[in-house]
Amino acid sequence: MSLFRTILLVALVAGIATGVASAAVHLFTTVPLILKAETFEGGEAAPAAEVQADAHAHASTEAHSHAAGAADDHHHDPEAWSPADGFERNAFTVVASILTAFGFGLLLVAATELKGGLSGWREGVLWGLAGFAVFTLAPGLGLPPELPAMPAADLMARQLWWIGTALATAVGLALLVYGRSPLLAALGVLVILAPHFVGAPQPDSHDSPIPEALHHSFVVASVAVSFLFWVLLGGLSGWLRPRLGAPAA
């Protein structure tokens, strides 16, 4: 299992570095926008809940009970533990960023091993750009980054669309790059576009207490930092791979 150890080590080191760096940038760019958005949340929580209740009422009984269940165990649960604002909350943001980078790093490095393993930082950056397309651009087209208090469709439906879109984009890119025939490349394009023909789950109403300008700044900042995240994660993984593991088979 030495390859497993190599993937783990590369993803761990690249993940810690990328997670710390991206969390540092987030804490100065996107997180202040989240905190600002939360000032709109308190007074608007009740109307937002009513909108959700309306949406549930229109759905079938089964979908309704399911959605209500998801809402119950997900949010607006005053009993649930939550980090204190300030240092504790930001510390958890750093930890969660590292875990996110480690998890995506495992997926990235595992995928590259299918093609024999990364040979250097430049190859890693290219794979990082693919990760950016798969996990940020494609899901973000239908479900752009959102601020607290913004209206949104059923959580489970959005999570399924997000995962399906990321999967389809990854498969489509692989067909485009490794398909070796125009027919497979065309199929790759179709697979990438398919989730956007289906369309992401949308809320009944887009009326939001969040000012449009605030949301726009958040979308730009969040996608820009994600770009940094993926270039760094890919580049570091590519740089580390030949140094931490035996040459690939």
Added chain:
Amino acid sequence: MNSLNARPHSAAAATETPASRALAITFAALLGVFVIGGVGFSHIAAAHNAAHDVRHVNAFPCH
């Protein structure tokens, strides 16, 4: 696992058969899915609250 599939090519080839590579890649990817699932997709309230800001900035579906 390795000893079952080991072929006497060379020291390196003996430890990395295609089957053991596939297994290593699969387990690493599954671990990645598990970690991302916990940080970005878990419905457990404490996990959501701990990773709240990271979920928003990475555009994981939230709330």
